[in-house]
Amino acid sequence: MDLHERILAANDGAARHNREHFDEHGVLAVNLMGSPGSGKTALLEATAHASADYGFKLAALSGDLATDHDGERLRAAGIPAATITTGSACHLDAAMVHRALHDLNWRNGNMLFIENVGNLVCPAIYDLGQAANIVALAVTEGEDKPLKYPVMFRAADLVLLTKVDLLPHLPDVSVASIEDALGRVMPNPRLIVVSARTGQGMQEWMSWLKKKLPSLGSPAIVA
Amino acid sequence: MDLHERILAANDGAARHNREHFDEHGVLAVNLMGSPGSGKTALLEATAHASADYGFKLAALSGDLATDHDGERLRAAGIPAATITTGSACHLDAAMVHRALHDLNWRNGNMLFIENVGNLVCPAIYDLGQAANIVALAVTEGEDKPLKYPVMFRAADLVLLTKVDLLPHLPDVSVASIEDALGRVMPNPRLIVVSARTGQGMQEWMSWLKKKLPSLGSPAIVA
Numbered sequence: 001m002d003l004h005e006r007i008l009a010a011n012d013g014a015a016r017h018n019r020e021h022f023d024e025h026g027v028l029a030v031n032l033m034g035s036p037g038s039g040k041t042a043l044l045e046a047t048a049h050a051s052a053d054y055g056f057k058l059a060a061l062s063g064d065l066a067t068d069h070d071g072e073r074l075r076a077a078g079i080p081a082a083t084i085t086t087g088s089a090c091h092l093d094a095a096m097v098h099r100a101l102h103d104l105n106w107r108n109g110n111m112l113f114i115e116n117v118g119n120l121v122c123p124a125i126y127d128l129g130q131a132a133n134i135v136a137l138a139v140t141e142g143e144d145k146p147l148k149y150p151v152m153f154r155a156a157d158l159v160l161l162t163k164v165d166l167l168p169h170l171p172d173v174s175v176a177s178i179e180d181a182l183g184r185v186m187p188n189p190r191l192i193v194v195s196a197r198t199g200q201g202m203q204e205w206m207s208w209l210k211k212k213l214p215s216l217g218s219p220a221i222v223a
Numbered sequence: 224m225d226l227h228e229r230i231l232a233a234n235d236g237a238a239r240h241n242r243e244h245f246d247e248h249g250v251l252a253v254n255l256m257g258s259p260g261s262g263k264t265a266l267l268e269a270t271a272h273a274s275a276d277y278g279f280k281l282a283a284l285s286g287d288l289a290t291d292h293d294g295e296r297l298r299a300a301g302i303p304a305a306t307i308t309t310g311s312a313c314h315l316d317a318a319m320v321h322r323a324l325h326d327l328n329w330r331n332g333n334m335l336f337i338e339n340v341g342n343l344v345c346p347a348i349y350d351l352g353q354a355a356n357i358v359a360l361a362v363t364e365g366e367d368k369p370l371k372y373p374v375m376f377r378a379a380d381l382v383l384l385t386k387v388d389l390l391p392h393l394p395d396v397s398v399a400s401i402e403d404a405l406g407r408v409m410p411n412p413r414l415i416v417v418s419a420r421t422g423q424g425m426q427e428w429m430s431w432l433k434k435k436l437p438s439l440g441s442p443a444i445v446a
Binding site: 003035036037064065066067069070088089090117118119120121122125138140141142144145147148149150151163166169 | 226258259260287288289290292293311313340341342343344345348361363364365367368370371372373374386389392
């Protein structure tokens with residue numbers, strides 16, 4: 001086993017431990033990934049504003065190289081949130097998440113969002129103990145990203161195509177082409193088209209989450 | 224010296240070797256970095272179209288996890304280009320660049336663009352032998368990216384703020400705020416506002432490059 005394999009094996013052990021915690025407390029853990037500026041935090045803000053109607057009680061961990069900006073935005077939106085500062089590390093790992101859980105009142109809720117470092121490569125490789133992987137992809141990033149960053153999209157349970165309010169100003173981008181690219185890399189292609197600004201697609205996104213909730217939805221999560 | 228330091232030390236040796244090659248042939252090597260979808264390839268296409276007027280003779284290496292899409296686009300724009308396929312690696316290193324140089328007719332030109340893997344973290348840490356680090360930051364990524372990804376912006380000689388034709392549709396983004404954020408992290412803040420679509424800022428960008436050219440401009444490059 002080489003060094004990289006040893007690191008991943010140790011991470012998998014820590015992720016299993018996190019997953020047991022989440023299952024034990026009936027909390028749906030979601031790993032939210034995407035490029036810098038793909039709209040992850042804005043999506044969580046919009047999710048927070050709609051969550052009471054769906055019976056969601058959220059908490060969040062936010063990974064960042066520097067600053068607590070996203071954590072501040074999430075707390076302002078009413079989500080208990082702690083920041084994981086990674087320095088120069090380009091992804092979260094399961095041990096970082098485990099340590100940060102001690103600083104957060106997540107057991108009282110039913111949903112934990114782990115907002116990963118903005119990066120379309122490495123975060124996909126490190127299991128954090130989540131029940132679902134979500135990738136936020138902004139329409140402004142262009143049509144070919146699923147084919148160029150297949151590792152991330154192969155691991156995704158759902159892709160949220162964000163900032164779709166900008167589509168009328170992007171003559172070179174079509175949703176159909178993005179769907180076609182996702183169909184080539186995702187084992188079970190699933191796309192929801194959203195805009196945190198206009199609210200488009202939020203109902204579909206919230207319904208997707210509700211079905212995943214262990215305590216409220218069906219079918220039950222199998223970890 | 225730990226493992227990471229040993230990897231970086233080996234990379235620095237290979238980068239020095241690349242730099243000697245570039246200097247010997249009077250070629251300006253530029254490391255072009257930025258998030259996925261920040262407009263790196265579109266910028267190089269626009270640069271290629273304007274290059275004859277400035278006496279630039281370009282070649283390019285393009286780093287990608289998968290696909291030769293960017294290489295194809297660059298060759299279609301008239302730039303001799305080779306692709307470095309990284310698999311799951313989230314950045315280029317100096318040895319990858321050195322190997323790829325054998326597949327490319329770069330010695331006949333005076334400028335080599337190395338388009339790095341789309342990632343706002345790791346590429347900044349690996350010297351490739353370049354004379355200049357350029358970061359493409361799309362206005363659609365939001366105002367706070369320099370503060371959240373300081374490692375990348377600290378290493379930048381120039382930031383190109385791309386896709387500025389979309390600014391009228393982004394009520395939450397101002398160029399002044401981005402300039403302010405860059406001023407907090409870049410040792411010598413330098414920003415050029417461009418749009419590959421409308422041509423805005425291209426003249427300023429081409430003039431910046433021309434000043435860096437060892438054979439044409441002044442002051443001379445000191446590697």
